[in-house]
Amino acid sequence: MEWTISIKGKNELGDVCRREVRIDKSDERLRDGDIGLSISDGKRIMATLQSAVVNLEAETYALFRRVCPDCHTFRPVKDYTTRRIRTVFGTVEVRNPRWMLCRDCHPGMDAAFAPLKEICPDRATPELMELTARLGSLIPYRQAASVLAEFLPVEPTETHATVRKRTIKVGERLDDQITKESWCARTQMDEQHQLEMQLPGDRRKEFVVSIDTAHVRSADANSARNFEVVVARCGRGGRGDAGGRYFTTSNTGQHAIRDRAVHALRRAGYCGFGDVAVISDGAEILKRLPRAMPKPTTHIIDWFRIAMKIQPMQQIADHMVRSHSGLTGALPSIDKDIRAVKWRLWHGRVDRAIRDLVRLVAEFKTWQEEGAFAAVRLHNLGAQLVTYIRSNCGAIINYGKRYRAGLRVATTLAESAVNSLVAKRMVKKQQMRWSQHGAHMLMQVRTADMNGELRDRLRARFRLPEPQAPSLFKPKPPLLRAA
Numbered sequence: 351m352e353w354t355i356s357i358k359g360k361n362e363l364g365d366v367c368r369r370e371v372r373i374d375k376s377d378e379r380l381r382d383g384d385i386g387l388s389i390s391d392g393k394r395i396m397a398t399l400q401s402a403v404v405n406l407e408a409e410t411y412a413l414f415r416r417v418c419p420d421c422h423t424f425r426p427v428k429d430y431t432t433r434r435i436r437t438v439f440g441t442v443e444v445r446n447p448r449w450m451l452c453r454d455c456h457p458g459m460d461a462a463f464a465p466l467k468e469i470c471p472d473r474a475t476p477e478l479m480e481l482t483a484r485l486g487s488l489i490p491y492r493q494a495a496s497v498l499a500e501f502l503p504v505e506p507t508e509t510h511a512t513v514r515k516r517t518i519k520v521g522e523r524l525d526d527q528i529t530k531e532s533w534c535a536r537t538q539m540d541e542q543h544q545l546e547m548q549l550p551g552d553r554r555k556e557f558v559v560s561i562d563t564a565h566v567r568s569a570d571a572n573s574a575r576n577f578e579v580v581v582a583r584c585g586r587g588g589r590g591d592a593g594g595r596y597f598t599t600s601n602t603g604q605h606a607i608r609d610r611a612v613h614a615l616r617r618a619g620y621c622g623f624g625d626v627a628v629i630s631d632g633a634e635i636l637k638r639l640p641r642a643m644p645k646p647t648t649h650i651i652d653w654f655r656i657a658m659k660i661q662p663m664q665q666i667a668d669h670m671v672r673s674h675s676g677l678t679g680a681l682p683s684i685d686k687d688i689r690a691v692k693w694r695l696w697h698g699r700v701d702r703a704i705r706d707l708v709r710l711v712a713e714f715k716t717w718q719e720e721g722a723f724a725a726v727r728l729h730n731l732g733a734q735l736v737t738y739i740r741s742n743c744g745a746i747i748n749y750g751k752r753y754r755a756g757l758r759v760a761t762t763l764a765e766s767a768v769n770s771l772v773a774k775r776m777v778k779k780q781q782m783r784w785s786q787h788g789a790h791m792l793m794q795v796r797t798a799d800m801n802g803e804l805r806d807r808l809r810a811r812f813r814l815p816e817p818q819a820p821s822l823f824k825p826k827p828p829l830l831r832a833a
């Protein structure tokens with residue numbers, strides 16, 4: 351069987367373009383179960399059609415840009431070269447004219463411009479850039495390259511290096527946008543701060559920044575083995591509500607984190623006033639953030655970090671009481687004592703919790719010297735807990751009250767964000783090493799994708815008002831003559 355597909359295009363000037371693609375389908379194949387068009391047929395069809403469409407579009411655009419907007423005559427030709435435009439359906443080579451500026455309207459100026467550069471600055475379409483970057487941010491660059499080649503008529507020269515380059519380029523573009531927007535958000539915030547009276551805390555208006563860090567193995571032999579990246583989710587709403595926007599950065603300076611957080615909060619509806627809660631695990635680089643944030647900002651230690659430190663002590667104590675072993679003679683209510691510490695911490699009674707803990711730790715120490723194994727474990731765990739609580743005592747709040755009010759008490763959001771944004775690609779593959787720049791840019795792509803704005807952000811720069819952009823639907827006099 352023989353199939354012929356023809357495509358016919360007509361532009362606003364009546365230029366017609368025709369292209370045909372023929373596909374032979376031998377009946378032999380049917381016996382192998384190969385019915386219908388295959389991926390490789392599809393690649394060939396799409397590549398042929400794409401080449402026709404791109405050629406006519408590029409030619410038409412260049413022709414419109416040849417008209418001088420001032421005197422409506424054709425601009426002189428400087429030269430013709432070719433330009434390769436990479437699209438999801440293959441690379442198309444098009445004629446790339448360069449027009450001189452009009453001699454009558456710009457006397458003495460000897461400048462030329464390439465109109466195709468305006469619509470295709472990357473030599474790859476935004477769709478191809480987006481697709482490559484999205485895949486590159488999700489799976490290893492090598493795999494991304496082979497997935498693309500599997501389904502699309504891309505050139506064999508487009509390897510993992512191409513994927514990496516595009517992903518980082520897209521990341522840089524996104525990073526640049528966010529940095530500019532963050533800067534604007536900060537200036538607006540400073541102005542607003544002087545204008546707005548501080549509103550009394552309305553709990554329903556609370557914004558939450560759930561923030562966490564992850565360690566990525568460094569490829570740079572001259573720096574530390576690991577570097578830290580910050581991952582967060584920012585939004586309004588309590589437990590059970592949607593988590594809000596993501597942000598990520600490998601710049602762990604408090605102002606850099608603050609700017610990203612404020613930017614994400616503004617996008618989530620924050621206007622510079624109202625309560626903000628920063629929930630973190632107490633990591634050093636995050637501790638200073640709440641003070642840099644607009645007021646009123648509360649810093650809260652993730653309740654589960656505290657609970658997780660108490661849990662092993664509780665288990666040992668419960669076991670001891672059940673089996674009447676170890677210290678139960680000396681500390682018959684050890685299980686209840688530890689539960690009481692947890693209860694006090696849950697209700698934000700830090701001083702009493704510390705006092706009780708210190709007393710318990712001292713007792714464990716006595717029994718540790720007697721050689722009771724459980725006491726050694728309890729002493730170590732208890733001492734660690736005291737240190738943790740002391741160094742975070744300002745951020746331990748009345749969790750019970752917050753919980754009953756339906757507000758968040760844990761960074762589960764940030765932890766799941768770490769998983770979806772960083773861990774799969776950068777942390778769990780321990781043999782992989784990253785440059786801080788590469789990791790940061792990749793995270794920007796992934797974040798924009800998770801925030802559902804990757805496409806919009808990549809096309810935004812094409813939407814800038816361009817004064818000389820021609821209207822394709824109102825042919826100017828010389829074009830009407832040409833038609």
Ligand SMILES: [Zn+2]
Pocket residue numbers: 418419420421422423452453454455456
């Ligand atoms: Zn002119």
